[in-house]
Amino acid sequence: MDAKRKEAEAQKKTFQYDASTRMSMVNSLTLSAEETEKRLASGEPFVVRFKYPADTDIHVHDLIRGEVVINSNLLDDKVLYKSDGMPTYHLANIVDDHTMKITHVIRGEEWLPSAPLHVMLYKAFGWEAPQFAHLPLLLKPDGNGKLSKRDGDRLGFPVFPLEWHDPKSGEVSSGYRETGYLPEAVVNMLALLGWNPGTEQEIFSLDELVNLFSLEKISKSGAKFSLDKAKWFNHEYIQMKSAQELLPYFTKIMDEKGISYEEDYLLKVIDVIKERLTFPSEFWEQAGFFFVAPTEYSAQDLKKRWKEGTGEKLRVILQLLEQDEVFDMQAAHDRVMEHIKANEWNMGAVLNSLRIGIVGAARGPELFTMINILGVPETRKRTEAVIAAVEG
RNA sequence: GCCGGGUUCGUCUAGUCGGCCUAGGACGUAAGAUUUUCAUUCUUAAAAUCAGGGGUUCGAAUCCCCUACCCGGUACCA
Known part of the structure; x- marks a missing residue:
């Protein structure tokens, strides 16, 4: 066989163990029955191959791609049993699936080329073949090609559900869970990568997914993973x-x-x-x-908002906040706004200065909502602190 | 090389039997609005001559053929 292979390579052809070549090889087909027995008995290593019928169209019905046809002459006699006596994946797979009464084989597109072998194997055993569906591949976000775990950590997103420590290499691969993705968001995002119900809905509960999902709606082409879309899903789910x-x-x-x-x-x-x-x-x-009062204040924000006399104004506002027996957010808000307008203060400057004292910078939720949560005493404490820090 | 699969906005896609597609939605992007701030949110916009070329047809993203490109397979791996 090696000789044949070299000969073929010399002619720039690929050698294939098939109907056209198998009769020129040393095997149980070309050897006499006695000779075969003898060699077997002597413990000579051997493999068992699948003998394809010559020139026969093999039809694979794929739920996603429809009818895929290939001629048996293009296929080579696949090894079923290795010389160590172990079956190859192909044999093991169909025996397994048959004994487990598997009805649908749903797997990645990279298996499509070996589907004809599997179909023929079922036929040879006289077994009913399951339905096949070959899913499109998940592609890397940049460029082309299958998504691999390397891409994930290279581009800053997980490819594993859970963080994984490779015991051999010591390598750590990030996980969706550890990165803070909600399980529902990941399921939703993944479901929509290569599948679509045909409506404009994008957010689905697991139950909805179960009801709507159908193999027929799966697209045929590979889908690139999008980090932005994954983040968007997560944000949506947090809101829900x-x-x-x-x-x-x-x-x-x-x-x-x-x-x-x-x-x-x-x-x-x-x-x-x-x-x-x-x-x-x-x-x-x-x-x-x-939870922790700011100890530093954004110099940039202070420069922009803190004016001459701001400290004094903030103390006036504190008094306005302290007027209620029990803090009334709406009333306090109205009181402060009225006072600012009546005195023609610079609203943006005053309120943002107050905000800087509370948060440490000009950012964060609505001012009075924060005061309401934090409490007026804490607001006074922080405001006095920022006045002291800025105006000494 | 050979075989198989694929090809609609930057990305994910809708588009099932040709006409309702002046190709729709979402993410992202841009601009505006709202917000005392930042983020959110809302509105609007730009964005695909449907890979290219031939057919078939009154009419094609949708059917047929060719080409290109991409992906996968081509192991005694799965």
């Missing part, structure tokens, strides 16, 4: 969750930071902050000031 449902993500962060908290307080914070989150991990960066 209640603060209570999201709580575990954040208690974990609080514990890691070693910050003690009241659960009710945390829930209120989650409610106002979740709309700004794509990943739970962004929580501290967005909401840390609800």
